[in-house]
Amino acid sequence: MSSEKRTRLGFVQGLAAGLALLLISGGTSGFTNAETGVAQQAGTRSAAQGGSPAESLSNAFARVAKLVEPSVVNISSEQIVRGGGASRDPFGGLLPFDFFFDIPRDQMQKSLGSGFVVDSRGYILTNDHVVKDATSIKVSFQDGRELTGTVVGMDSLTDLAVVKVNAGNLPVLKLADSDTVRVGDWVLAFGSPFGLEQTMTAGIISAKGRYIGAGTYDNFLQTDAAINPGNSGGPLVNLDGEVVGINTMIFSQSGGFQGVGFATPAAMAGNIYRQLIDHGKVTRGWLGVGIQELTPALAKSFGMKTTDGVLVSNVEPGSPAEKAGLRPGDIILSYNGNPTDDTRDLSLAVAESRVGTSAKLEILRDGKPMTVQTPVGERPAETASTTPPTERRNQGKLGLTVDDLDANSARQLNIPSTNGALVTDVEPGSPADRGGVRPGDVVREINRKPVNNVAELQSAIAGLQSGSTVLLLVIRQGQPMFLALELS
Structure with missing residues (x-):
């Protein structure tokens, strides 16, 4: 207690x-x-x-x-x-x-x-x-x-x-x-x-x-x-x-x-x-995006000099955000003219928006500023996620133990496909541990390139240089998020 x-x-x-x-x-x-x-x-x-x-x-x-x-x-x-x-x-x-x-x-x-x-x-x-x-x-x-x-x-x-x-x-x-x-x-x-x-x-x-x-x-x-x-x-x-x-x-x-x-x-x-x-x-407004804080390591990975803004980690299919053209990796700088300094600012602003109206987003995409108009939908009821199982196989260079994702594990993790590499263990003190990777995460991208299985992840890791920053897109309890790993 x-x-x-x-x-x-x-x-x-x-x-x-x-x-x-x-x-x-x-x-x-x-x-x-x-x-x-x-x-x-x-x-x-x-x-x-x-x-x-x-x-x-x-x-x-x-x-x-x-x-x-x-x-x-x-x-x-x-x-x-x-x-x-x-x-x-x-x-x-x-x-x-x-x-x-x-x-x-x-x-x-x-x-x-x-x-x-x-x-x-x-x-x-x-x-x-x-x-x-x-x-x-x-x-x-x-x-x-x-x-x-x-x-x-x-x-x-x-x-x-x-x-x-x-x-x-x-x-x-x-x-x-x-x-x-x-x-x-x-x-x-x-x-x-x-x-x-x-x-x-x-x-x-x-x-x-x-x-x-x-x-x-x-x-x-x-x-x-x-x-x-x-x-x-x-x-x-x-x-x-x-x-x-x-x-x-x-x-x-x-x-x-x-x-x-x-x-x-x-x-x-x-x-x-x-x-x-x-x-x-x-009734609350809803865009249908998964968002996360822009940490210094993530900002560096996306070529930004500051941590201003909120990082889009996921865009739900059929959502207002998808219809407006938002993509994972976009950085939202403002919502209807008001700066979005953190995820809470954006969540509150969207929730208080009237359903059926339009919202103006100032974003950065691949370092280029853009303006996006998106409709505001109605926030759906939340659904519970499952707790992933833990297995052990295939030690990786980042301090990860990974395994291929089978259909049963994908269902338990609330993931619609078996694409990706399932993290079953993280070595304490490793780059993955310091970067926030957890057992149960599913690695879907490395440095903005798709990862469909363990072999593709290991191939990508083999080419990494010491001192570089590695950007992972992982699925955690059904929700995508970016993680930045610093290789010592």
């Missing part, structure tokens, strides 16, 4: 065992009138003229609390838990707080999280993990009302969900433009930590654009405002009472808050919740 645990906060109470679990939450914004869309002004930035800075800040906090709290809700849900024992997290061994304790089999379990009103017709934004698999949901408001909630839609990729209650004319929080939030800006977190409803804590934005390995669309705001189990789904707001983020998770060695919390940016949440309200699901 990792010493650092990625903790999703939501209070969970097992009815039979009395086990308590808590989930954290994120932020939202100032109230708006749902009919007019005009935000009620918090007026906090001009608070307390003539007072000390501390008094001004105190007054600002109090005014934000008065504005925000009527829109913040406590969400209590029940789930039937099947399957015993603690679960391991699929993201790098960091455990969500949901799985921090063993949970008995076939047990009714209660969990507690937070949320806030985003539409006066009764729509509430929260975290997916707060209401996932819920058999019943109760939503409690500051004024004492307790209403039954139903799930309108959920999006596990961003850990967001929308719950509907049968009520109207509810006070709404406005979403801020989270892209303009600055590191160092004051923020306030609202929610129900440890079941303590209508709790507010203060802190600052510690960092932006955090990637923490939670998923494809990681782009978190980091804050030191105290968020704890039970805060999940609650708003993180600025001093105007506008939501800048949705409190979602923390890093912790103890299970409690240690100054490092993460919130989903309002800019992302706004797009997600509107789709969930309108359609009950989220």
Whole structure:
């Protein structure tokens, strides 16, 4: 178990065992009138003229609390838990707080999280993990009302969900433009930590654009405002009472808050919740390309002086990218005029593109700049890949043990043909090891030339010069990727 645990906060109470679990939450914004869309002004930035800075800040906090709290809700849900024992997290061994304790089999379990009103017709934004698999949901408001909630839609990729209650004319929080939030800006977190409803804590934005390995669309705001189990789904707001983020998770060695919390940016949440309200699901853009980071070694192999851009490792047959003429080995420099500095930038930009529109890509192909227009398709559901077998034969000069690819191995590896050489072992410290080759990889190209079997790979390796850089195209768990190997 990792010493650092990625903790999703939501209070969970097992009815039979009395086990308590808590989930954290994120932020939202100032109230708006749902009919007019005009935000009620918090007026906090001009608070307390003539007072000390501390008094001004105190007054600002109090005014934000008065504005925000009527829109913040406590969400209590029940789930039937099947399957015993603690679960391991699929993201790098960091455990969500949901799985921090063993949970008995076939047990009714209660969990507690937070949320806030985003539409006066009764729509509430929260975290997916707060209401996932819920058999019943109760939503409690500051004024004492307790209403039954139903799930309108959920999006596990961003850990967001929308719950509907049968009520109207509810006070709404406005979403801020989270892209303009600055590191160092004051923020306030609202929610129900440890079941303590209508709790507010203060802190600052510690960092932006955090990637923490939670998923494809990681782009978190980091804050030191105290968020704890039970805060999940609650708003993180600025001093105007506008939501800048949705409190979602923390890093912790103890299970409690240690100054490092993460919130989903309002800019992302706004797009997600509107789709969930309108359609009950989220539709994302898709090009149909496999991409990878352009490392210094790969950049050198492709004749580039910098690592700017994203390398195309695969183009799916029949995809929008194939129709637009994209090829493996292309380097994408920008998407609709915005630089693509890494794979996350491109993934987020494509996902947020409207299906059916056209996107302009600036690319490099064989060192020559090109502009490509590609249609944006709809992202299909992901499919699972298989784990390859391991055999041993044919030691190679790069530090590879390879074997010919038979039909059975190709099926297990999710590869449509038997072309290539299957890597069954990698010598520690070898060029292949340093370059990132792994057992189970299938070598399909070497220095941009096809490899159909072991004999062709060995023939190509025999002609390599010491000190050169070798560019391999391999298939890993069904996905092509380039690797650059430095020969010492």
